[in-house]
Amino acid sequence: MAISHDEVYKKVQGVLVDALGVDEDEVTPDAVIKDDLGAESIDFLDISFRLEKAFGIKIGKGEMMPDLSNNAELAQNGKVTPAGIVELKKRMPHSDFTEFEKNPTVDNMSKLFTVKTIVGYVEGKLAAA
Amino acid sequence: MRWIWIDKFVEFTPRTSAATIKNVTLAEEHLHDLYPAFPIVPHSLIVEGMAQTAGILVGEARDFAEKVILAKVGRATFHRLVRPGDTLLFKARIEQLSEQGASTTGTVEAGGELVAEIELMFSHIDQNLAGLEFPEHNFVFTEQFTELLKTYRLGSVVRI
Known part of the structure; x- marks a missing residue:
């Protein structure tokens, strides 16, 4: 069964809360991952690993952020x-x-x-x- | 002093998991630095022991071709103090491994009790820090680390 937009959003929010140690309400749709949520370079690998696990997908190098x-x-x-x-x-x-x-x-x-x-x-x- | 916080491997399953032990002795200088009358192992050095255990596991997964650097402590929860006379058992597991790095989870135990739970991220620095150049030789996995693994492997063949 296809996963709804809200479910994807909720899971992504959870991934960012866990990876970056931010509060759920800071993770708004327009929040910039680096400037607003404080991500550093290694956090992008962490986010990518957590997304792979949460959604059962494979993310290649430079695929999500060229x-x-x-x-x-x-x-x-x-x-x-x-x-x-x-x-x-x-x-x-x-x-x-x-x-x-x-x-x-x-x-x-x-x-x-x-x-x-x-x-x-x-x-x-x-x-x- | 050698910057090595594990004594030997007791289990090693390539690309999957590893376990090491560390005997804590009163002779170690650092034990007396934190609280002079109450020697304990600082939490940071318990994390370092896990980083060395998991780091060698991650390095071996690519035949030590990558320079594996501890890049992030995702979570470290401590449940009890570690004191002289304790034997620490570090158990590390690779959760994810890619061209760019790896994530690991692990526990630290002493005398059958849970001491800590630690999640780490390792970076393969040659793959990640574009534009920066590092020495060609692998300065991370020096002989003191690779010897630990050799000793473990030799131990399964030769018993003295």
């Missing part, structure tokens, strides 16, 4: 190229790019990664399974 740093066509001198933005939009369809496009640096990519992004990503994985 790494453009080694691809000169997608990112140059710390800036995401127009081709990189197209690629990000394709891979992160649930993120809001309005602010990011004003200053599309590699450092700012983390601002695209919100609770909503994770929920959308998981739903996409479950639908494809």
Whole structure:
């Protein structure tokens, strides 16, 4: 039986509470994982492991949050190229790019990664399974 | 002093689980630093013992090709103090292992009593810290760690 949006959201919320030690009410759909919930780099691996367990899915390296740093066509001198933005939009369809496009640096990519992004990503994985 | 907080392996199932023991003796200097009149093993060193047990388990899973670094203590709950004369039994299990790292769970016991429950995350640093360069040789798994595992494996063949 397909899992509802609310169930996915609730489980993602639980994963973030456990991985980041934040309160449930801090985990809102638009909360940015790094800036608002305080995630550090290793936390992204922790979140990915916990999502795999919670939903029975497999998450490949750079799949949930693309790494453009080694691809000169997608990112140059710390800036995401127009081709990189197209690629990000394709891979992160649930993120809001309005602010990011004003200053599309590699450092700012983390601002695209919100609770909503994770929920959308998981739903996409479950639908494809 | 050698930075090693386990004495020997007593169980090792590759890519799955491992157990080590550590005998706590009054001769250890650090025991006298925390509370001079009341020697106990600091919780941080109990976590370190688990990190060494689980870290070698994680390292062996990739034939020690990765530099495995303790990256996060997800949870550490302590139930009782550890004192000189105690023998600690560290039991570690790999929960998840990927190209980038691993998560482990484990318990620490002494005399059949639960001392601690510890969840750890390990990072394969060459895979994760893009842009940073580390020495080519594996500075994590020095001889003092790999020898522990060799001794365990040898022990199953030779009994002296």
